[in-house]
Amino acid sequence: MHWLIAGLVYLGIALLLLAGARQGWISASAVAAWSGFVGLVVVAGYCALRSGWSERFTDPAMTMWQLSMGVIAVNWGYVICGPMRTSALFPLMVIFAFAAYSMRYRQIAWLTLFAVACLVGAVAIRQVFPHWLPVAEAVRPLQVDINNLLMILVVLPALALVAARLSELRSKLRDQRAALAKVLADVERMAVRDELTGLPNRRAMMDTLARSAIHARRGMLPFCVAMVDLEHFKQVNDTQGHAAGDAVLQRFAEVASRTLREGDVLGRWGGEEFLLVLPGATLASAKPVLSRMQSAIREALLPGLTITFSAGLAAYRDAEPVEALLARADDSLYLAKHAGRDRIESSLDRTPA
Numbered sequence: 042m043h044w045l046i047a048g049l050v051y052l053g054i055a056l057l058l059l060a061g062a063r064q065g066w067i068s069a070s071a072v073a074a075w076s077g078f079v080g081l082v083v084v085a086g087y088c089a090l091r092s093g094w095s096e097r098f099t100d101p102a103m104t105m106w107q108l109s110m111g112v113i114a115v116n117w118g119y120v121i122c123g124p125m126r127t128s129a130l131f132p133l134m135v136i137f138a139f140a141a142y143s144m145r146y147r148q149i150a151w152l153t154l155f156a157v158a159c160l161v162g163a164v165a166i167r168q169v170f171p172h173w174l175p176v177a178e179a180v181r182p183l184q185v186d187i188n189n190l191l192m193i194l195v196v197l198p199a200l201a202l203v204a205a206r207l208s209e210l211r212s213k214l215r216d217q218r219a220a221l222a223k224v225l226a227d228v229e230r231m232a233v234r235d236e237l238t239g240l241p242n243r244r245a246m247m248d249t250l251a252r253s254a255i256h257a258r259r260g261m262l263p264f265c266v267a268m269v270d271l272e273h274f275k276q277v278n279d280t281q282g283h284a285a286g287d288a289v290l291q292r293f294a295e296v297a298s299r300t301l302r303e304g305d306v307l308g309r310w311g312g313e314e315f316l317l318v319l320p321g322a323t324l325a326s327a328k329p330v331l332s333r334m335q336s337a338i339r340e341a342l343l344p345g346l347t348i349t350f351s352a353g354l355a356a357y358r359d360a361e362p363v364e365a366l367l368a369r370a371d372d373s374l375y376l377a378k379h380a381g382r383d384r385i386e387s388s389l390d391r392t393p394a
């Protein structure tokens with residue numbers, strides 16, 4: 042888009058120069074040389090950008106290069122424009138508008154210095170080397186060149202300051218947007234993750250359950266859940282302190298997660314209770330998963346601490362609400378605890394009343 046705008050501006054200036062040439066103010070060959078130069082700049086820049094060649098630079102859009110070429114084109118125009126030279130400086134406004142859009146403060150300052158130096162050079166060429174000029178001007182009033190230079194010295198720094206301020210505002214806006222995106226990502230993560238263990242929280246587990254139930258109802262995949270409860274956890278808090286309790290919960294989450302297959306979801310249900318969702322599992326195939334988890338926890342929780350857990354398993358029954366499934370898993374957990382702890386019970390293990 043920027044290239045298109047730059048190309049159109051250059052085209053408009055070339056047409057004006059051609060009109061000047063028709064009036065006899067500018068030499069046609071000078072206009073051709075100028076147009077060849079800007080055409081080359083536009084095509085080279087476009088190709089560098091499109092081909093990905095410019096990706097090797099810190100600024101792949103090559104903004105500084107583009108705008109510096111623009112400044113050279115303007116001053117070249119100033120040299121060849123004869124009586125039209127004052128208006129040849131107007132495109133500097135477009136250049137600085139682009140600078141405000143895409144450059145940093147320091148770059149804008151450099152561009153301003155470069156533009157002033159180029160104009161000093163252009164005035165010097167006009168005054169010192171008149172025979173270089175494409176159309177011999179009968180009079181080359183130094184005063185007009187000096188006036189133009191002074192005007193540029195007044196206008197350009199002001200323009201540069203406004204451009205720099207705009208660029209600063211844009212970069213502030215960009216930073217604020219990035220900070221906002223990060224906060225949003227944090228909030229989204231916090232909404233579904235348990236802060237202490239990093240596991241999905243209760244709300245996320247309810248979503249997982251709802252999704253699993255929909256799949257099961259469509260006859261795609263049965264699933265089981267297990268309510269897992271760490272035993273005598275209050276004692277850990279009471280004897281070792283709350284921080285040690287936290288460490289146990291974190292370590293449990295880490296070790297237990299490692300024993301699961303891809304697709305199984307372990308979440309923190311609350312306190313020292315965890316919920317495990319096992320897609321595709323039956324009660325028979327779910328039990329070994331929990332036994333494996335029990336061994337891993339027994340062996341590798343924290344040095345000097347033996348933590349056990351009981352688990353209540355339940356399989357999803359067609360079309361039942363997930364709350365009923367959870368209630369059966371809870372019942373099974375209750376049974377496991379009352380049957381001596383460090384056990385896994387499932388709803389089928391119960392003798393019907």
Ligand SMILES: Nc1nc2c(ncn2[C@@H]2O[C@H](COP(=O)(O)OP(=O)(O)OP(=O)(O)O)[C@@H](O)[C@H]2O)c(=O)[nH]1
Binds near residue numbers: 286
């Ligand atoms: N450190 C820590 N403790 C927690 C956290 N959430 C809950 N607890 C503690 O977990 C303990 C749960 O106590 P109980 O419900 O009696 O469970 P228990 O001691 O494991 O008893 P049983 O389940 O019957 O074996 C309480 O002391 C809570 O304060 C937590 O995030 N961090």
